[in-house]
Amino acid sequence: MTRFLTPLAQGLPATVPFTGPETLERTRGRPFRARLGANESLFGPSPRAVEAMAQAAAEAWMYGDPDQHDLKAAIAAHHGIAPGHIVPGEGIDGLLGLLVRLTVAPGDRVVTSAGAYPTFAFHVTGHGGTLTRVPYLGNHEDPQALLDAAHATGAKLLYLSNPDNPMGSHHPAEVIEAMLDLLPATCLLVLDEAYIDLAPAGTAPRIAPDDPRVIRFRTFSKGYGLAGLRMGYALAAEPLARAFDRVRNHFGLGRIAQAGAIAALNDQGWLAHVRGQVEHAKLRIARIARANGLEPLPSATNFVTIDCGRGGAFARAVLTALQDRDVFVRMPGIAPLDRCIRISAGDAAALAVLEEALPAALAAARG
Amino acid sequence: MTRFLTPLAQGLPATVPFTGPETLERTRGRPFRARLGANESLFGPSPRAVEAMAQAAAEAWMYGDPDQHDLKAAIAAHHGIAPGHIVPGEGIDGLLGLLVRLTVAPGDRVVTSAGAYPTFAFHVTGHGGTLTRVPYLGNHEDPQALLDAAHATGAKLLYLSNPDNPMGSHHPAEVIEAMLDLLPATCLLVLDEAYIDLAPAGTAPRIAPDDPRVIRFRTFSKGYGLAGLRMGYALAAEPLARAFDRVRNHFGLGRIAQAGAIAALNDQGWLAHVRGQVEHAKLRIARIARANGLEPLPSATNFVTIDCGRGGAFARAVLTALQDRDVFVRMPGIAPLDRCIRISAGDAAALAVLEEALPAALAAARG
CATH class of the missing domain: 3.40.640.10 (Type I PLP-dependent aspartate aminotransferase-like (Major domain))
Structure with a gap:
């Protein structure tokens, strides 16, 4: 604490809204293979x-x-x-x-x-x-x-x-x-x-x-x-x-x-292209989720929120297990939303990594 | 005024710190030939x-x-x-x-x-x-x-x-x-x-x-x-x-x-290169100023402040006359500093425009 802060600033928490994937990568000591946590567009800009x-x-x-x-x-x-x-x-x-x-x-x-x-x-x-x-x-x-x-x-x-x-x-x-x-x-x-x-x-x-x-x-x-x-x-x-x-x-x-x-x-044509890619990706994420016994929620965005069905502790374990397998995802922070994980509509390569990692991650979370 | 502002925000002036050269260009209806007002580096980035x-x-x-x-x-x-x-x-x-x-x-x-x-x-x-x-x-x-x-x-x-x-x-x-x-x-x-x-x-x-x-x-x-x-x-x-x-x-x-x-x-080599260019440009600005009967002040920056010698109204007239001749410069806003104009250490092309424009600008300001 420094003595120069206003009373309001002194009372503010030191917490930050989001931890970036780069910070996690530095902690882990290796990069993610699939960057699916921040709802970035893996299809890139125009x-x-x-x-x-x-x-x-x-x-x-x-x-x-x-x-x-x-x-x-x-x-x-x-x-x-x-x-x-x-x-x-x-x-x-x-x-x-x-x-x-x-x-x-x-x-x-x-x-x-x-x-x-x-x-x-x-x-x-x-x-x-x-x-x-x-x-x-x-x-x-x-x-x-x-x-x-x-x-x-x-x-x-x-x-x-x-x-x-x-x-x-x-x-x-x-x-x-x-x-x-x-x-x-x-x-x-x-x-x-x-x-x-x-x-x-x-x-x-x-x-x-x-x-x-x-x-x-x-x-x-x-x-x-x-x-x-x-x-x-x-x-x-x-x-x-x-x-x-x-x-x-x-x-x-x-x-x-x-x-x-x-x-x-x-370049609205690019945006239309991205919309198509995102719809395709969301269908694939939903298929992957269902194939693993999870429930994909309907999505009006460029991500799919997946109900893991067993409350916050389990979803958090799934998230951790996915990150251990080099898949960066995020989840809601507050119950009852935190029964879910949130997966960005990635490109084919990233979703292949997800598809490969999810069964083992679920097994680890259940174990 | 909107009804949602805090009392503090309601009391704030609508003024802005600086007018950009693009705004002046739109008002004038034509671009500047020399952009020497914002102490940008005309030598560019590395x-x-x-x-x-x-x-x-x-x-x-x-x-x-x-x-x-x-x-x-x-x-x-x-x-x-x-x-x-x-x-x-x-x-x-x-x-x-x-x-x-x-x-x-x-x-x-x-x-x-x-x-x-x-x-x-x-x-x-x-x-x-x-x-x-x-x-x-x-x-x-x-x-x-x-x-x-x-x-x-x-x-x-x-x-x-x-x-x-x-x-x-x-x-x-x-x-x-x-x-x-x-x-x-x-x-x-x-x-x-x-x-x-x-x-x-x-x-x-x-x-x-x-x-x-x-x-x-x-x-x-x-x-x-x-x-x-x-x-x-x-x-x-x-x-x-x-x-x-x-x-x-x-x-x-x-x-x-x-x-x-x-x-x-x-790329500290680029910075050293720029420093050399800036010193060269500042000497040239000083020569141009003296050749026109103005006093360049010593500069520890990438601009030269020039004392126009006759108070704020005259310096403002010189600035306006320079801008009329497509040279973008700025000046201090408050007396007694506003007896000066401030010219960025530009490249050779920009300073050639300045050298050409200054005598006529001074004549216009004096007239």
Whole structure:
């Protein structure tokens, strides 16, 4: 502890939201053979994005445009809305942090689901907010219970991911649209749509761009295969979108990041290709799970959550046994979700490793 | 204004620290011929770094290592200290924001110089801190006056850049070292060494890595020519360094950024080459200034600050006239520093444009 920290900072835990696979590899002393834990896209980014990034690398002596003009224009055109609604940022993680900073004062209440995205909770705690965690209803986040909690606590923010991480479930657009009319007037809906590019048609709600009740988050990390670029964006009514300018790291999106994201967005054919590959991979993961007596849950994302059927300790043992066999996977952190493990829609090579390793891993976990 | 902002966020100005050259170019309707305003390195990044970034682009589907292990190891080896002292981040800008968040509660006092780095002030204001701005002593930040202000106000932070931006001056190591013993016990020295790679020998103070009284900031944006990558780092005693883990965007440094920075650090020959080019360019800028009756100030950085000799309005007219002639430069924002303009150590082509444009710009400003 250093004596210079604020009282709030002094009270924060030293824990981090996620342990990276590289950290595990260093501990193990050997690399994973299948990297299936972080829902990265093993199908890679668009070759056009790779080319754009390589070209931008030679120009990286120049700061990126702090107004992100061309990037915002490209995103705006993609969505058919005005650039003023768009807030690019250093991944959804970075943008969630800025949103919480803008809206949550110490002591303010925030509602999320028990087992939902840890990084959002990290930011709320980090800014002194108080979290209310609502249980899932089965494998879905529970809209009515979330709304009830928001009313009961006077929450400033209500977080919902749709499709959901870590369960892979989703609500149809109508459910989200209906939530907006039931929010407390003082509560903003934080709609994390990280996986929306992989979701079935009819999942993305129809929300007017200037609707002040919601802020939506999108990313280039999943379908676009650019997790290592760090690029996401928010969609919000202009007054809220522009409030980010008061606190953001204005030069934080570099030249390579902006060029890569624009090129990726302009290659929707690649995204369609990836969607096809992901559907194929999810079917294979489901087959592998069933062949081993496990239950794959329906997925609207680029991963399959598998119910191991015997509670958290067993699922954790399966996960450990898979990692011992060089398969990197993750699992939900909180009961009852932690009866599951979560496997990214990998390429054929990675899923072959999974298929080979799972029977022995299950045997080890059962032994 | 949106109704969801905290009282602090509601009170923040909508102003931004810097206007980017791209924004000016869009307003003007044509590009600059010489980009000499942001102290970018026109000599570019190491070709090895460019190659490393291009290779990493193809692997950008993977998140960057959130522990930044290899990057911290490379920086640690470079400085001959333990990795635990190192905090990589999204440029010094991003790291300054995290530092202020960790240390400055609303109402806390912070000392800086009048005319010093606007982005630091942006972060202090953004977290509710109260700034005391100490005048420069001539063309130098004034260590004794800064210390006096820190004592008088009970400041939590004292910001000093050495070498200085925007004046290009520097204090020898001994001056900084002596400051540490004169700090109030409750005040942390924030030592911004963005330009240290370009400074004369004997500028970097000898400070023990575990000295708790200071945090130093370095960047890949200046000498290393990677402003568009967004990569800087702090050096601090371990308790303070590790406190950043409580609030940082853990996956915020992507795969390309980490690979590029490691490669740049490993190519010290390129940095030496750039230093030579910068010295050459600074001599040429000084000659151009003198040939036009202006006074170039001594520079320990990769830019030359030029005293235009007639106060802020005249210098601003010169700057505008240069921009009208397609030369992007910047100037200090506050009197009496604003009698100057600030010109980056550009390559031969850019300085030829400057040499051609300056006489007419001066004539226009005088007319």
